[in-house]
Amino acid sequence: MTEKLTLVQEQVRKFLAAELLPIVDQINEDGIFPEKVYRNFFKAGFGASFLPEEWGGDGDILGYLDIGAEIGRIDLGFALSVMASAVLFGKNVHLLGTDAQKKQYLPGIVDGSKIGCWALTDPTTGGSDAVGIQTFCEKKGGQYILNGAKTFITNAPVADYFIIISRMKGTEGKGIEGGCAFVVERGAAGMTLGKPLKKMGHRTSPTGEIFLENCAVPASALLGTEGRAFLDMKKSLDFERAAFSAIGIGAIDELLNIMIKYAAMRNVFGKPILEYQLIQEKIAQIGAEFDVMKAYTQVVRDKMVKGERMTKEAAIVKLLLSKLGLKAADEAIQILGGYGYMTEYRVERIYRDMRLYEIGGGTSEIQKLVIAKELAKEYMNRPGALI
Incomplete structure (x- = not known):
């Protein structure tokens, strides 16, 4: 560093x-x-x-x-x-x-x-099936008309600027073809916002819905190339996964900090619980997995600096971090016992917050599909196969 x-x-x-x-x-x-x-x-x-x-x-x-x-x-x-x-x-x-x-x-x-936000997820298709969205745009004269709805959008209730991902009318079933992104400003005619959604975690981050009914935007609002939004999204996806994973790294580090210090001060049967092997095993396992994961993130950081493609690596980091974050929070609650279940300590909040990591920004299942696809391309081009 x-x-x-x-x-x-x-x-x-x-x-x-x-x-x-x-x-x-x-x-x-x-x-x-x-x-x-x-x-x-x-x-x-x-x-x-x-x-x-x-x-x-x-x-x-x-x-x-x-x-x-x-x-x-x-x-x-x-x-x-x-x-x-x-x-x-x-x-x-x-x-x-x-x-x-x-x-x-x-x-x-x-x-x-x-404040800005990114609106991809439709109520009908969720975030994983990006190309199946039901928010459509239609070009009429010098403007585009948007119709559809978005949900689970971070910052929507407070945003000034919205990137709306849509599909050109008539391109249904054409896969990655026909995607269009637009920058729409708060207060645009035809765009209304739903009430903030109540969530299990991330309660300091407002989440909401967006409704588009004949929302007319000028051609100058088009972000990127018409019909290529689904391809354009991939240009920033790896950086997004790396950035959001970095947040989780900080949370896991803090969980280790909390559980170790608590275990050192909590006395049971005449000595700190940190001296009991069962507690040591929990801490050692989380710590070992965390250090391995941090070491692998260096691969992502190196590729990022060099401007190299890192689709597989970014997906691996997000997948591993999502699972380790939830596991670390669960073990922290167990080590703290009843106190871990109380809101006085932050571990129950981190547990609720970390649950989103296996869903938002690409589910863990989607990360596995990405990793498998990248590995298939990598290994299919290698010589020396046994078949």
């Missing part, structure tokens, strides 16, 4: 300790999005720092992953909203947008004055 990354992490820790940590338990209990903290976080330059300097960032991709881990130590919900705006919205506008779109939307995202 470079000195610069260490400095960035220290700055982020100080910010979060001063602004988020004192309120994190209460806002989770009340289900409140900490808007002021969010805006200050971006204003301080942390929220979208991975973007190039010309757009207000510092271009430091690895530093941004470490920032994500620091947020994950304190609150996965807040981290999710930060990433949804900066990565899902900001990264895609930077990759696919015209110069005019970048100038219009990126400054507000970077300084925190605006």
Whole structure:
């Protein structure tokens, strides 16, 4: 780790300790999005720092992953909203947008004055069947007409900017052909927002529905190339998986911190439970798997810096992290016993939050399909097969 990354992490820790940590338990209990903290976080330059300097960032991709881990130590919900705006919205506008779109939307995202979201999931098809979406667009004259609905959209209740993924009318059943993405602003005629959805976890991250009824947007709202949205999405998908996994790394690290320190101070039968082999086994297993997973994430980080394709590697990290995060939270609850089940300690909240990792951003089942597909391509091209 470079000195610069260490400095960035220290700055982020100080910010979060001063602004988020004192309120994190209460806002989770009340289900409140900490808007002021969010805006200050971006204003301080942390929220979208991975973007190039010309757009207000510092271009430091690895530093941004470490920032994500620091947020994950304190609150996965807040981290999710930060990433949804900066990565899902900001990264895609930077990759696919015209110069005019970048100038219009990126400054507000970077300084925190605006909040973005990414709307892919339809109520009928879910997020896994992206090409089967039932949100349609139709080109009429110099504009597009959007009709359909979106659900489980992070930041939807508070967003100013929405990337809406749709399919061109008449391209049903044509697979990856016909996808279109649009940047739609809050208050657009024909777009209405549903009530915030109540969730098991990530309660500080607002989630909602979007309804589109003859929502007319200008041709200039098209993001990327007409008909190629499903292909364009893949350009940022690996980075998105790596960024969201970084958040989980911070949470698992904090779980280990909690369970070890608790086990060291909790006395049963005359000695700390940390001295009992059954407890040591739990901690050792989580710690060993965590270190192996962190070592593998270095492969992803190296490929990211070199600009190399990392579809398989990013999917592996997300799959392993999703399972380990839930396992670590479960073991932490067991070690803390009754206290782990109480809201006084954060482990029950982390458990609820980590459950989303096996669903959101591509389910664990989808990650396995991606990994299997990549492995098949890799091994089918190798010589020396036995058949």
